[in-house]
Amino acid sequence: MPAPISSRKRVLDQLVGLFRRDGYDGVSISRISDVTGLGRPSLYYYFPGGKDEMAHAVLDAASKWFDENVAAVARGDGTPASRLKTMLVNIDRFYSGGREACLLNAFMLGETNAALSKPVRAAFEAWVDAFALISRDTGATKTQARRRAEGAVARIQGALVLARSLNDDAIFARTLRDIETLILE
Amino acid sequence: MPAPISSRKRVLDQLVGLFRRDGYDGVSISRISDVTGLGRPSLYYYFPGGKDEMAHAVLDAASKWFDENVAAVARGDGTPASRLKTMLVNIDRFYSGGREACLLNAFMLGETNAALSKPVRAAFEAWVDAFALISRDTGATKTQARRRAEGAVARIQGALVLARSLNDDAIFARTLRDIETLILE
DNA sequence: GTCTATAATAGGATAGAC
DNA sequence: GTCTATCCTATTATAGAC
Numbered sequence: 001m002p003a004p005i006s007s008r009k010r011v012l013d014q015l016v017g018l019f020r021r022d023g024y025d026g027v028s029i030s031r032i033s034d035v036t037g038l039g040r041p042s043l044y045y046y047f048p049g050g051k052d053e054m055a056h057a058v059l060d061a062a063s064k065w066f067d068e069n070v071a072a073v074a075r076g077d078g079t080p081a082s083r084l085k086t087m088l089v090n091i092d093r094f095y096s097g098g099r100e101a102c103l104l105n106a107f108m109l110g111e112t113n114a115a116l117s118k119p120v121r122a123a124f125e126a127w128v129d130a131f132a133l134i135s136r137d138t139g140a141t142k143t144q145a146r147r148r149a150e151g152a153v154a155r156i157q158g159a160l161v162l163a164r165s166l167n168d169d170a171i172f173a174r175t176l177r178d179i180e181t182l183i184l185e
Numbered sequence: 186m187p188a189p190i191s192s193r194k195r196v197l198d199q200l201v202g203l204f205r206r207d208g209y210d211g212v213s214i215s216r217i218s219d220v221t222g223l224g225r226p227s228l229y230y231y232f233p234g235g236k237d238e239m240a241h242a243v244l245d246a247a248s249k250w251f252d253e254n255v256a257a258v259a260r261g262d263g264t265p266a267s268r269l270k271t272m273l274v275n276i277d278r279f280y281s282g283g284r285e286a287c288l289l290n291a292f293m294l295g296e297t298n299a300a301l302s303k304p305v306r307a308a309f310e311a312w313v314d315a316f317a318l319i320s321r322d323t324g325a326t327k328t329q330a331r332r333r334a335e336g337a338v339a340r341i342q343g344a345l346v347l348a349r350s351l352n353d354d355a356i357f358a359r360t361l362r363d364i365e366t367l368i369l370e
Numbered sequence: 371g372t373c374t375a376t377a378a379t380a381g382g383a384t385a386g387a388c
Numbered sequence: 389g390t391c392t393a394t395c396c397t398a399t400t401a402t403a404g405a406c
Binding site: 021022023024025026101104105106108109110111117120121124125147150151153154155156157158159161162163164165166167171174175178 | 206207208209210211286289290291293294295296302305306309310332335336338339340341342343344346347348349350351352356359360363
Binding site: 038039041042045046 | 371372373374
């Protein structure tokens with residue numbers, strides 16, 4: 001008998017890939033069924049709340065990833081420069097060097113998804129806070145740190161959009177490098 | 186009898202508002218019918234190709250707006266600084282100070298809309314070219330100008346995403362100001 | 371946990387009258 | 389140009405067997 005290749009965790013990972021690429025309205029349960037290899041009823045077994053619950057679960061998973069790989073690093077040991085370096089390396093990996101879209105950006109579309117706007121906003125705030133923490137540790141004032149951090153998050157988002165549209169990874173790589181000097185200055 | 190408040194041009198303007206906010210998949214013909222006050226068949230009278238044609242028409246309209254209000258200004262008379270200032274003022278107005286989303290970003294979602302990716306990419310290239318032209322006129326090398334222009338477009342896109350999510354117009358305003366120094370340096 | 375089968379609805383699109 | 393009426397398909401979601 002085949003190994004239990006199916007699990008909620010595995011499905012969740014695939015959902016991240018689908019939602020970040022196609023957005024909430026662009027993903028159908030049928031397509032999720034095709035990609036995961038699970039029948040539609042099985043998906044409702046894992047996510048009784050349907051697509052809505054899937055989207056929230058995906059946001060939770062992404063937030064958890066961010067907490068562990070970015071926010072925790074910002075609060076961790078080492079010089080500000082070394083912590084920032086690790087954060088950026090992890091971010092680069094999460095976005096596959098700029099080839100993958102941002103889930104938060106994808107979930108901002110559509111008024112149907114108004115319920116998603118609160119966790120999306122909270123996620124962006126956490127991003128900003130993480131960068132601001134590094135900036136403060138280099139001596140920036142609270143206001144300076146906040147603005148530089150906002151600039152960093154915005155540049156990452158914008159670089160993802162532009163790099164993906166122009167199919168040019170270098171744009172994303174350069175942006176991450178620029179952020180190092182922006183935050184540490 | 187009521188005045189002929191309906192016209193293709195008016196519908197097109199409303200379509201821009203709908204698509205930039207909800208994305209391609211997030212907009213239904215029924216909703217378009219509600220918003221425009223036109224019956225579904227009337228929409229197909231103006232756009233026989235259906236939703237697909239509507240999306241392309243909306244992109245064309247946005248590209249035309251950009252050509253007239255940004256690209257033409259970049260090629261126009263005046264100092265680089267004054268031309269850039271006008272471009273940024275027009276961009277600020279188009280995005281209502283950062284409260285309205287970017288159509289190009291919205292149209293990047295979904296594999297269904299693969300046909301849209303070519304015009305979207307062309308539009309981004311035109312954006313970059315316009316800023317690069319200003320930068321070159323201030324003495325930057327071709328490579329420098331290109332990179333600064335990419336940075337400017339990315340920052341605008343990212344600022345729109347972040348400003349809308351955090352509901353903070355100031356982020357967008359600061360970004361436009363930063364771009365002035367970025368391009369003119 | 372996963373399936374087959376099916377309900378119920380929403381979506382895109384068209385025919386044909388006026 | 390705009391409408392009523394309609395078609396067909398896709399979509400979300402559930403019932404119930406295994």
